[in-house]
Amino acid sequence: MALVLELAAVSHWYGSFRALTEVDLRLEAGPIGLVGQNGAGKSTLMQILLGLIRPTQGQARVLGLDARTAGMRLRSRVGYMPDRNALIPGLNGIEYVALAGEMCGMPRRQALRRAHETLSHLGLEDARYRRLDQYSLGMSQRLKLAATLVHDPDLLLLDEPTSGLDPEGRAAMLNLLGTLARRPGKSLLLASHLLGDIERVCGSAIILDKGRVLSVGRIETLRAARQRGYRLRWDGVGGPFLDTLRRHGVRIEAHRDLVRELPGEPTGGAIGGGLNSGGLNSGGLNSGGLNSGGLNSGGLNSGGLNSGGLNSGGAIGPVVGGEARVIVPAEWRTREFFAAAVAQGVTLQMLSAEEEDLDAVYHRLIGGVSDRQAAFATPAGADARAASSDAQAAGTDARAAGEAR
Amino acid sequence: MTLEEIRYRGWSEQLTWSWLGWWPIARTGLLLVLRRKVFWIFLGLASLSFLFMFATIYLKAQLTTQNPGFRRFVDGILSNATGTGETYRDFMFAQGTVTMLLLAFAGATLVGDDIRTGGMAFYLARRIGRWHYLVGKLLSVGFLVSLTTTLPALVLYFEYGLLTDSIEYFRDNWTILRGILGYGLTLAAVLSCLLFALASWLPRTVPLVMAWVGVFLLLPATGEMLRDATGSRMWLLLSLWRDVRLIGTWCFGAAGQPRELELLYPSMIVAAAVCVLSIAAVLPRLRATRVVP
Numbered sequence: 001m002a003l004v005l006e007l008a009a010v011s012h013w014y015g016s017f018r019a020l021t022e023v024d025l026r027l028e029a030g031p032i033g034l035v036g037q038n039g040a041g042k043s044t045l046m047q048i049l050l051g052l053i054r055p056t057q058g059q060a061r062v063l064g065l066d067a068r069t070a071g072m073r074l075r076s077r078v079g080y081m082p083d084r085n086a087l088i089p090g091l092n093g094i095e096y097v098a099l100a101g102e103m104c105g106m107p108r109r110q111a112l113r114r115a116h117e118t119l120s121h122l123g124l125e126d127a128r129y130r131r132l133d134q135y136s137l138g139m140s141q142r143l144k145l146a147a148t149l150v151h152d153p154d155l156l157l158l159d160e161p162t163s164g165l166d167p168e169g170r171a172a173m174l175n176l177l178g179t180l181a182r183r184p185g186k187s188l189l190l191a192s193h194l195l196g197d198i199e200r201v202c203g204s205a206i207i208l209d210k211g212r213v214l215s216v217g218r219i220e221t222l223r224a225a226r227q228r229g230y231r232l233r234w235d236g237v238g239g240p241f242l243d244t245l246r247r248h249g250v251r252i253e254a255h256r257d258l259v260r261e262l263p264g265e266p267t268g269g270a271i272g273g274g275l276n277s278g279g280l281n282s283g284g285l286n287s288g289g290l291n292s293g294g295l296n297s298g299g300l301n302s303g304g305l306n307s308g309g310l311n312s313g314g315a316i317g318p319v320v321g322g323e324a325r326v327i328v329p330a331e332w333r334t335r336e337f338f339a340a341a342v343a344q345g346v347t348l349q350m351l352s353a354e355e356e357d358l359d360a361v362y363h364r365l366i367g368g369v370s371d372r373q374a375a376f377a378t379p380a381g382a383d384a385r386a387a388s389s390d391a392q393a394a395g396t397d398a399r400a401a402g403e404a405r
Numbered sequence: 406m407t408l409e410e411i412r413y414r415g416w417s418e419q420l421t422w423s424w425l426g427w428w429p430i431a432r433t434g435l436l437l438v439l440r441r442k443v444f445w446i447f448l449g450l451a452s453l454s455f456l457f458m459f460a461t462i463y464l465k466a467q468l469t470t471q472n473p474g475f476r477r478f479v480d481g482i483l484s485n486a487t488g489t490g491e492t493y494r495d496f497m498f499a500q501g502t503v504t505m506l507l508l509a510f511a512g513a514t515l516v517g518d519d520i521r522t523g524g525m526a527f528y529l530a531r532r533i534g535r536w537h538y539l540v541g542k543l544l545s546v547g548f549l550v551s552l553t554t555t556l557p558a559l560v561l562y563f564e565y566g567l568l569t570d571s572i573e574y575f576r577d578n579w580t581i582l583r584g585i586l587g588y589g590l591t592l593a594a595v596l597s598c599l600l601f602a603l604a605s606w607l608p609r610t611v612p613l614v615m616a617w618v619g620v621f622l623l624l625p626a627t628g629e630m631l632r633d634a635t636g637s638r639m640w641l642l643l644s645l646w647r648d649v650r651l652i653g654t655w656c657f658g659a660a661g662q663p664r665e666l667e668l669l670y671p672s673m674i675v676a677a678a679v680c681v682l683s684i685a686a687v688l689p690r691l692r693a694t695r696v697v698p
Contacts, residue, residue: 050530052693072423072532080530082693084523090437090514102429103531105420114416121413147527152416179407183415 002064004029004155004187005049010058012044012211019044020055021211031181033198033219034191036208042191043083045208046157049189050080063154076105079153081144083160083191093119093128093135093143100147111150118146122176138169142176149180156180156188162197170197177201195222227327229253229354232337236346238322244340245326255324321349426533430541435548437518438511447507451500451553458496458561461486466568488565488574490581490657496561497554497588498650504553504596505646508546509617510610512600515545517608520690529693538691539601539684546600547593555589580658587656591649595676599645602683605690621646641668645679648672 007025011018020041036042047053049062051071060067065074088096094115101111119128122142127135135143141161148156161177162170178201181188190201198205199219207215215222234241242252334351341348438444461483468479486492519525528538562581566574599620607613628643642648651672 047693050693052529072534075530076420076423076532080526082523082526082530084526086523086527088433088437088524088527089518089522090440091433095433095436099429099433100527100531102421103426103528103533105423105426105532106416106418107421108429110416110418117412117414150416179410180413182407183413 002029003027003061004032004063005189006059006061007048008059010045010048010055010060012041012048012053013056019211020048023058023211023213025206025213025216027204027206027216029185029187030204031188031190031202033195033202033205034189034208035193035195035198035205036191037193039210040193040208041211042208043159044211046080046159046189046191049157050075050078076151077154078157079148079151079155080157081148081159081161083163085140086144087132087135087140089133090131092131093124093146096132096143097146097150101150104151104153106151114150115146118150119143121149122146137164138166138172141165141169141173145173145176154186156186157191158188159191160193161190162192162194174200228330228332229325229327230334230337231323231325231350231352231354232348233258233321233323233350234341234346234348235321236344237320238324238346241340241344241346242322242324244344245337248332248336248340249329250332251327253325253327255322258321258323321346323350325354420532423532424537426531426537427541427544430528430533430538431544431548434515434542434545437514438545438549441510441514443510444507447503447510448553451503451507452557454496454499455557455561458486458557459564462488462561462565463568466565469569486565488569488578490578490584492565493558493562493581493585494588494650494653494657497558497585497592497653498646500554500557501646504550504592505617505621507549507553508596508600509614511546511549512604512613512617513608513610516542516601516604517610517613520605521608525691526693529691535688535691539687542601543594543597546597550593550596551589554592555585558585558589584653584657588649588653591652591656591676595645595649595679598680598683598687602686605687638668639671642671642675645675648675652676 003026005025005027007023010020010023012020023041023045034042034045044053048055048060048067051062051067051074054068062074063077065077067074088099091099094112097115097118098108098111101114102108106114116125116128119125122145124139124142124146127139132140132143141164145158145161148158158177162173165173174197177188177190181201188201190198192198195205202219204216204218205222206213238255238257242255246252334353337348337351465479465483465486468475480487485495519528525538529535559582562585566578600617603616603620604613607616625644625647628640631640631643632638648668649672651666651669654666655669
């Protein structure tokens with residue numbers, strides 16, 4: 001298959017700022033994703049591919065043409081959708097798209113006809129005579145896409161096409177891009193900082209960070225690099241429990257101690273009874289946890305603290321516990337958590353599997369912090385309050401379950 | 406959703422010549438200005454003096470045709486419509502105020518909006534270069550200048566010829582045509598370049614109008630003051646409109662006042678420098694994206 005992009009040691013500097021560093025790429029035709037955070041060099045790379053910027057070093061060939069010298073010829077075969085507004089106030093939709101076609105070298109009449117067709121493809125036929133300043137954001141994005149597609153380019157360069165769209169608009173745009181990515185013999189380079197967008201449209205992805213290519217390959221390969229993670233919540237002293245997990249190769253990504261208030265009627269000696277008697281330590285794991293269906297049946301939540309603590313003994317008051325997010329080795333089995341918990345005398349209150357999504361893989365590759373990790377990094381007080389309210393909700397659930405029984 | 410469902414069709418036809426890339430830019434630029442109401446107000450104001458002149462020439466022609474003996478009397482009364490080069494030069498010079506106002510407001514629409522709203526990325530990502538864009542926009546501005554100066558002057562020239570001596574007038578005064586075109590071209594070139602440069606750095610209307618006022622009101626006033634203070638007439642070169650008028654006088658072949666003609670060559674240098682510096686100032690602004698390291 002013909003190569004669409006060939007970049008050899010491409011570097012680019014803006015003054016003393018290095019935007020791209022030794023980028024080497026050889027990509028075949030098809031939908032390709034370009035992922036990177038803001039400032040990663042995506043837009044600079046696109047400008048180089050369009051022949052608008054000459055790379056400070058290295059060679060770039062696009063569709064077999066030298067991007068340094070054949071910029072205008074190249075742009076007649078490439079469609080570029082910029083991330084910025086890029087609309088021309090005062091024009092209407094059809095004029096805007098037809099102008100784009102004319103500037104790509106289409107005769108005026110054909111550009112107009114094709115503009116009508118393209119706007120119809122993208123569902124903007126009713127808005128084509130509307131002034132651009134009256135377009136919504138979603139419509140503007142589709143209009144920009146129409147202007148990109150009007151001359152039926154061999155390569156589409158789309159810079160953050162979903163930026164600013166609401167979830168519904170974003171899904172519609174990705175759906176549309178997924179369709180356009182299947183144009184026979186055509187290619188698409190979709191730049192985004194959201195790997196989820198890339199995943200929906202492209203078969204392969206380039207991960208760019210601080211001007212360097214971190215990874216290039218199929219999305220499946222990236223998926224294979226996903227880690228298995230769990231989110232745990234327990235009652236009891238967590239230190240020895242976590243040490244046991246560590247000894248078994250479990251990586252503790254984040255953890256914190258929790259002191260939770262349990263709902264219910266306070267009775268004398270409630271704390272001691274709750275923590276030390278069968279409620280937390282033995283009742284939890286043995287009755288509800290492992291034996292009655294483990295994770296999925298809700299055995300941990302109902303059988304653990306709540307059945308032993310609230311229902312039988314009425315244990316009320318602050319309870320010491322903890323919460324952690326862990327990454328387990330590939331061969332890890334869930335029951336090993338319970339074994340460790342039993343061994344260290346803690347009661348697992350929650351155990352939920354968290355399969356790493358591609359965004360998290362991406363953030364791990366670039367050494368950043370994913371949203372999920374960031375959620376753990378919130379102030380401890382706020383977390384404790386959140387955990388307390390979680391526990392209250394769990395308690396309510398448990399009471400409801402008890403009443404049902 | 407499939408390609409068939411959205412009825413997508415490919416396109417593969419012969420492309421036009423790439424050097425024609427300036428044409429859709431110029432056409433669209435004009436379209437954008439013509440759509441604004443404020444433009445029509447200024448054009449209406451500009452056409453007032455044109456209509457007055459048009460009527461004057463017509464009246465003069467009618468009076469002299471009906472009573473040839475009145476010719477000298479009519480020439481004396483309607484002295485601003487003698488059909489000489491000065492008639493058209495002075496008419497074009499008098500259009501200055503309205504032309505300045507028109508351009509000040511058109512600059513943001515023609516150039517400023519592209520810089521401000523990211524339109525540059527739209528243009529430059531197509532099969533055009535920066536020079537196509539530059540030429541297209543300069544032609545738009547140039548056409549607007551011509552619309553209030555050169556074109557009305559040409560209409561008056563042909564009106565005068567057709568209503569008075571016809572063929573003889575055109576034969577004897579062909580240099581006037583050269584003068585109108587030369588003066589008009591100089592006006593269009595200098596004003597287009599300057600407006601483009603100012604609008605590319607001051608893309609919003611209000612700062613642009615203020616800068617424009619500074620160039621065409623404050624600088625000439627400063628020049629006059631400095632001339633009075635120092636006694637050097639070279640300070641008058643600060644009035645760009647006056648410099649261009651001097652070049653126009655030269656184009657018409659009119660002798661002008663000898664004191665004024667002393668400044669002809671310096672005026673030419675100033676006009677050329679304004680054009681060159683303006684284009685040099687514009688080029689760095691013609692980028693598809695802003696770089697934010």
